[in-house]
Amino acid sequence: MEKNIYFVIKIKSLSYITRKVKVTFSAKKKLEYPKLMVEGGYSNIQVEKISGAGKSVVSRSKQQYR
Numbered sequence: 001m002e003k004n005i006y007f008v009i010k011i012k013s014l015s016y017i018t019r020k021v022k023v024t025f026s027a028k029k030k031l032e033y034p035k036l037m038v039e040g041g042y043s044n045i046q047v048e049k050i051s052g053a054g055k056s057v058v059s060r061s062k063q064q065y066r
Helices: 027-038 044-051 055-065
Strands: 003-011 014-023
Touching (some): 027 055, 044 055
């Protein structure tokens, strides 16, 4: 899944959004998230913080794992 990150440049107290960076997660990583939740007893929020993945990646991978 992707995670959107914005780079902001400040010039004379004005902010300009320059571009979006696309972050992808491999299938192997997506398989680790539900294993942590189901077998490891972690919550969705804990896995999000550990992995840096967003809500949708974590919840979708858990649904697909079942």
